Amino acid sequence: MPSRLSLYLDLIRWNRPAGWLLLLWPSLAALWVAADGFPGWHLLTVFVLGTILMRSAGCCVNDVADREFDKHVKRTVNRPVTSGAVSVREALVLGAVLALAAFGLVLTTNLPTVWMSFAALAITLIYPYAKRAVSMPQAVLGVAFSFGVPMAFAAVQAQVPLLAWVLLLGNLFWVLAYDTEYAMVDRDDDLKIGMKTSAITLGRADVPAVTVFYLVYLGIWTAALWSVVNPWVWVAMLIVALVQVGWHFSLIKDRSRDGCFKAFRLNHWLGFTVFVGVVLGLL
Secondary structure: OOOHHHHHHHHOOOOOOHHHHHHHHHHHHHHHHHHOOOOOHHHHHHHHHHHHHHHHHHHHHHHHHOHHHHOOOOOOOOOHHHHOOOOHHHHHHHHHHHHHHHHHHHOOOOHHHHHHHHHHHHHHHHHHHHOOOOOOHHHHHHHHHHOHHHHHHHHHHOOOOHHHHHHHHHHHHHHHHHHHHHHHHOHHHHHHHOOOOHHHHHHHHHHHHHHHHHHHHHHHHHHHHOOOOOHHHHHHHHHHHHHHHHHHHHHHOOOOHHHHHHHHHOHHHHHHHHHHHHHHHOO
16 A cells, blocks of 8 residues: 555655646746846745645645546546545645645745735635636636746735736746647546536647647747847747747647647746746846
């Protein structure tokens, strides 16, 4: 029998860091933009650890909310809560402890960031239930996964300027792209159990839509940051990013489970590419 620790680590997807990396890169990019360069070790530590903790807490909430649905999905049937290896109470207690630890980190910043953290928590709690009512729940996830952007500006500047919300909007389209790829993996199972996802809503338009989402994301961030970063560095970054978009298209065009899942798992490299473009572009 697996130990409780190994079950808890499985619950928070410890062996799959791609999830928290997808949250981390746009948050760190926003930190660099807000600070016009290196934001300092304190804020860097707060956002790195806070991202890992909140993503882990979100996994606990998500698995509790989806435990009955996950029994009917091939990819999720063996998750700890779904299989009964971890009780609902255990998962919720673990999620609460992780969220409180993240809140402790936020308390070391400033009041605007603390207030923003409550909004981020509310969206995190809402998302698992949006899949029952919203035809494109990935948009709700997009807001949740992009909230590190305005929080970063709040932490650095004690305010959230328009630029932060524009970057959040752009990042939302990136989340729509990669989470639609993720939803394409489970589309057959989700159709059987009545789950709502962007992959189902978009139907045969899923592949072109994902490609457009990527391009809109890169387009909005380019328009927002063009006057802020070195344009030559940014163009070089865009070339690398667009090559990755083309690679993703090749992986998902046949809509195979393996191809779509691989595309989803590789997305953190696109986020890292944009982050590097921001860091080098601000030197």
